[in-house]
Amino acid sequence: MSRKKPNVLLITVDQMRYDCLSIAGHPVVETPNLDELARTGVRYDRAYSATPSCIPARAAIFTGKSQAGHGRVGYQDRVPWNYDHTLPEEFAKAGYHTQCVGKMHVYPARNLMGFHNVVLHDGYLHHNRNKHSIPVSEHYDEVDDYLQWLRRQEPGADLTDLGLDCNASAVARPWHLPEKLHPTNWVVTESIDFLRRRDPGKPFFLWMSFVRPHSPLDPPQAYLDMYEDAEIPHPPIGDWAMTNDPGLEGYSPTASRGIVPKRRLKKATAAYYALITHIDHQIGRFMQVLAEYGELNDTVILFTSDHGELMGDHHLFRKSLPYEGSARVPFIVNDPGNRLGLQRGKVVQEVVEMRDIMPTLLHAAGVPVPDSVDGDSVLKLAARGEGQNAAWRTYLHGEHSQGNQSNHWVTDGKEKYVWFSQTGEEQFFLLGEDPQELHNAVQDEDCQDRVRHWRSVLIKELKEREEGYSDGERLIVGRKPLAVLSHIRA
Template sequence: MSSEPQNLLFIMSDQHNRDMLGCSGHPIVKTPNLDELARQGVFFSNAYTSSPICVPARASLATGRYPHTIGAWDNAAPYTGEQASWGHRLTEQGVPVTTIGKLHYRNTTDDTGFPDQRLPMHVSNGVGDLYTLVREAGIPIKETVPRKLILGAGPGESAYTKFDRAVTSRAVSYLREEASASGKPWVLVVSYACPHFPLIAPREYYDLYPLEDVIFPKQYGLNQRPMHFVLEEYRRLSGLADELDEADIRKAIAAYYGLCSFMDAQIGEVLSALRESGLDKTTRIIYTSDHGDAMGEHGLWFKSTMYEGAVGIPFIIAGADLPKGTTVTDNVSLVDCFPTILESAGVQLKEEDSDLPGTSLLRLARGEVAPNRTVFAEYHAAGSITGFYMLRDEHYKYIHYVDYPPQLFNLKDDPDELEDLAGDPSYEDVIRRFEEQLAEMLDPQEINSKAKKDQVRRLNAHGGREQIIAQGFKVPFTPAPGVP
């Protein structure tokens, strides 16, 4: 069944853990607007990022390609438009695209396929986070900025909450004043910075979650958490190899819950404006995030790992011509956005798009099945001493670490990823099958080497390894434009 061209409202958040939604079954987090969107549409319960860190994930989303195929290794390799985006395809065929909020590309002047950027947030100084380029064991730690971000959690306003309120205001104005007057289908991207750190939630949302009620992270304790060397080094570099006080952990989680609810409220205002403008019957809506956040689970924080909290993402599609209240359990990926958006807008893929790895999710939303579909993710960025890759099929998740032991989880029987099966001889055939499947896609050693060589090149271009290490994290997250 083909889709009639319609408007598309593409809403994106930053660092939203897939479980932190009412429609995901979370017993505490309040997200009434996204829950209602899921009731009016299709919720994809097994959606994944292609890389659990901002800049590579967003470059992959834009191009529909995996980070290793476009050199989007880390947060200092922003998208520049050299590889065609879905924005290029839409604008080439006369579909206007407006973006409001965070894109995390290099700048506003590159031809990224998104000429109408409002309140754009791009990487710092057009360069991004250079510290992410230093990838080796034993790096001396100058500052434990990640640890400070967790200990600083609490109520209040941050530049990011102010920025997101401004994004909402601009989006509401667009829907009321511009979209309703448009004579042809349009695409509007509304992209928020929350619930990304800092963990500062507006008081009314923070107070929704008494500290004693928040859910303590699973496998957090030193005697519980997995001690894989790559993960241990990531914890050390984050200044989080020990155990934080329970009160600090609960404060951080309450603030994250609050930011999820704050972000949901912003989305509610945008969806209300869409309905009030009479455009809801002719507009499809997509909600997703670039990656998740582990929030203490398995003794890990932030993104940058292949556990579900970091690599899983929320994904909802709704529209008048789509099923309502449906959950799709097939595995899907951010790379599916490119063909999905084009089909929704009635725009054809070009010949050079024939090798895109994704598929349109409109078909899956309408009941077409993709049995045992395997999705892929990769990581070559901050805190990783080696490259690692994830393959997730119907039952298992396999994580391949270059030069280090793999991990294997049976997500059907162990959705919380509490038991690593990689050391169990009875699973050797499963691991071998995944190794062969990964080898068909890429050479892990070769890609790891390619990434690190490119990172050394960029380190040298910006003063060298020692200078970047001495500087440490200049800014722990991208400044919000126009917000003090």
């Protein structure tokens, strides 16, 4: 009976912006296979990562919880992952053969998190490269399956051979080895091998988890060639953004802010787009093989990214900030066999989030959703003839602890209010008419009622938080931010 359930394929990429889909109107990026998933499926145009960095975003995917529920409200490595209900665990209990290929970013690194098997490549993580501060069992030489495989092909190879830091968002160069050895190709090669060795008597849940387009920006030369001469649009610069760079921060290869030399930024952006097209083509490769195995029409597919990449927007880079380039992500559901009655080609405007992945995929498979889950199934927004009246959240609260840049934000996809908890700075964006967040309208006279409304929403959201950001009447500036809440350290 379990074999009658659909296979479930979750495809995630790391650090892909919401707008880098040609079907969403990007003037340069080519994503033909993702376009096809959106054209014949449902695209969620207002998808966000509530805590936009790798660890908390993946905690939301694994648990279906909000950031207050899973407890990771910033980026902090080496905090054990112990959750009662996880996405792969629920599938395994329901009779699925479960497999992850690629990035997990959990702790300990080889924690199965409910999967039957994990073929791991987390990319370069600083905490497991430091030989002087970690147990041998957590060192990258021990835990990373891609690196072990790569060294069998190229003796002595390492993740640092290109000289690019894993956070070098404004520096790029082409991949130096044959394309088939690139980590993007490896994820698909290993995923195809799973199709060969899976239990044919069970449906499968496969999480195909790419490390790119997260830096290092190292696309194969053929993909970089596609964009090097393209007319790449300049990043948007808001009236609130930095106007000069006295510390020359933009010259650092790992700059998180600053004015980067134009030629360097153009090449980095070209490489970022090239990595996305490379992933797109490899997804197409996997879809071909899935069809050859006769499983395509029996598979429900969800594609998304864990967070975005600012890539120079407002002279900012990487993630963790509340702006659209950082927090907003692509999100597509496709059902080739038409099992779910989705309205194909629909573009959904309601706000969805990482916590919605677990209940969506369990719903698609007819597997009960645990009571611990805070998210909801996005399928109710996509069903033919039903989505318009589906009850849904009216706003999303997002945040990220990050020193002086620690922030909280609330949005309904049309407006966004931002509060920086350490400085008290506020921002307000009318996303409907200003989608690139070019104007901070927080002082505009005709916006004061809306600013007060959203401030009151955030005050209520934070009232019970242990940091003391709110007393229920006002926001309190300067409370010490936490990356991890106390209830998951117990």
